[in-house]
Amino acid sequence: MSDQQSIFTCGLHATLALIGSKWKPLILTFLGQKSRRYGELKRSVRDASDKVLIQHLKELEADGLIVRTDFGEVPPRVEYALTPFGESLVAALKPLCSWGEENRTEIEASKVASRTRRIPVNHPMA
Amino acid sequence: MSDQQSIFTCGLHATLALIGSKWKPLILTFLGQKSRRYGELKRSVRDASDKVLIQHLKELEADGLIVRTDFGEVPPRVEYALTPFGESLVAALKPLCSWGEENRTEIEASKVASRTRRIPVNHPMA
DNA sequence: CTGGATCCTATAAGATACTG
DNA sequence: CAGTATCTTATAGGATCCAG
Numbered sequence: 278m279s280d281q282q283s284i285f286t287c288g289l290h291a292t293l294a295l296i297g298s299k300w301k302p303l304i305l306t307f308l309g310q311k312s313r314r315y316g317e318l319k320r321s322v323r324d325a326s327d328k329v330l331i332q333h334l335k336e337l338e339a340d341g342l343i344v345r346t347d348f349g350e351v352p353p354r355v356e357y358a359l360t361p362f363g364e365s366l367v368a369a370l371k372p373l374c375s376w377g378e379e380n381r382t383e384i385e386a387s388k389v390a391s392r393t394r395r396i397p398v399n400h401p402m403a
Numbered sequence: 404m405s406d407q408q409s410i411f412t413c414g415l416h417a418t419l420a421l422i423g424s425k426w427k428p429l430i431l432t433f434l435g436q437k438s439r440r441y442g443e444l445k446r447s448v449r450d451a452s453d454k455v456l457i458q459h460l461k462e463l464e465a466d467g468l469i470v471r472t473d474f475g476e477v478p479p480r481v482e483y484a485l486t487p488f489g490e491s492l493v494a495a496l497k498p499l500c501s502w503g504e505e506n507r508t509e510i511e512a513s514k515v516a517s518r519t520r521r522i523p524v525n526h527p528m529a
Numbered sequence: 530c531t532g533g534a535t536c537c538t539a540t541a542a543g544a545t546a547c548t549g
Numbered sequence: 550c551a552g553t554a555t556c557t558t559a560t561a562g563g564a565t566c567c568a569g
Contacts, residue, residue, distance in 0.1 A: 286447070290503065291503035291507045293429075294510060298561080302415055321412075324563095327563095328563075331532060332561090332562090352531085369501070372497075372498050373499070376414065376492060377411070380488075385409060387465075387467070445551095452544070454552095458542090478550045481552085
């Protein structure tokens, strides 16, 4: 009667603590295709500022989902890649990617229709 | 050469447009277990204020993921349930729930360790 | 090229009080 | 019970400028 109570209400809740930031799911998915340099990531995730992108990358690294490799070259060259842990998460993310692909048209229609509102996306804990 | 460009960079991006709000994934998952009345939902999602909870419920309904049934009784009785569309999304959400369950301990440890920071979770578009 | 440091604000979300 | 209406605030995220 001790470890039964978690700070999370369920597994999903826990997962959201790791990927519940605006660009994290996208970053992870992109890295799932292949390791990428900072610049590539920036172009892929487009719309994320340097500050936010780096901030997310650091958190992902701190959470053991990705690894940063600094080649110590000049000019600078850094590469980000998934850890096995991160890969397992990306695998779990796949269904959502597929679901989105399959229903993209529908989703897009309703979202565009309803006056292109921004999008929030906050989440529990972290 | 026209419908090839979407407002979304990928399927995941589109999905996030629907569930990228703090409590939506949780709400959907709870409804995936069974239809629930407002009060039940409120207790399940705990920590979400009435305002936010209702707001999210309305958006989910507008997006065709859930349906609201008002029994027109006194005292009021309203029930929320998943639509088939919503069910398909919940199914795609399952892997993330499982992943979170499996790694809950790890996640919790790192999250608690790093000074229990809040959690953001915004996301692209909507 | 890869970031660090600041400044700024939009807005999601929380708190409270109230109503049919 | 199931919301609505306000008010307020936290903070995630964006923009810019700078630096090794």
